[in-house]
Amino acid sequence: MSESLIGMVQISFMFPEGSPLKKEINHVVRRLKQFGILDYEYRKQIANATECLKPISAQIGGNDLRPLDLGDFYGVFMLYGAGLFLAFLVFMTEVVASHTEKSKRKNETTE
Structure with a gap:
C-alpha cells in the first residue's frame, strides 16, 4: 500500500x-x-x-541475513556453564555427604 x-x-x-x-x-x-x-x-x-x-x-530485497557471531551464543554458553556448575555442586555435596556417613559408621564400629 x-x-x-x-x-x-x-x-x-x-x-x-x-x-x-x-x-x-x-x-x-x-x-x-x-x-x-x-x-x-x-x-x-x-x-x-x-x-x-x-x-x-x-x-x-530487504533480507538482513548475516553469519552468526560469538555474541549470539553468549546466552547458550552461560546456560551451559550454569548447568555444569550446578552439576559439580551437587556432585561435591554427594561426595561430602557420603564421606561423613562413612566416617560416622567407622566411628560407631570402633567404639
Whole structure:
C-alpha cells in the first residue's frame, strides 16, 4: 500500500432521507477534516503499520541475513556453564555427604 492510497479515506454516516441532522453532521465532519483532526486520529491508529507504507520495491530485497557471531551464543554458553556448575555442586555435596556417613559408621564400629 502506498502513502497516496492511505490518504484517500472516506468517512460516511447513514441518516434517514430528509434528516435534519445531515447538515449539522456534514458541517462538523468538514471542520474536523479541514483542521486535520481526522487525519491525525487515523494516522495515530495505524502508527504501527509503517511497514505497509513502504513501497513494494523496498520490501522485496530487504533480507538482513548475516553469519552468526560469538555474541549470539553468549546466552547458550552461560546456560551451559550454569548447568555444569550446578552439576559439580551437587556432585561435591554427594561426595561430602557420603564421606561423613562413612566416617560416622567407622566411628560407631570402633567404639
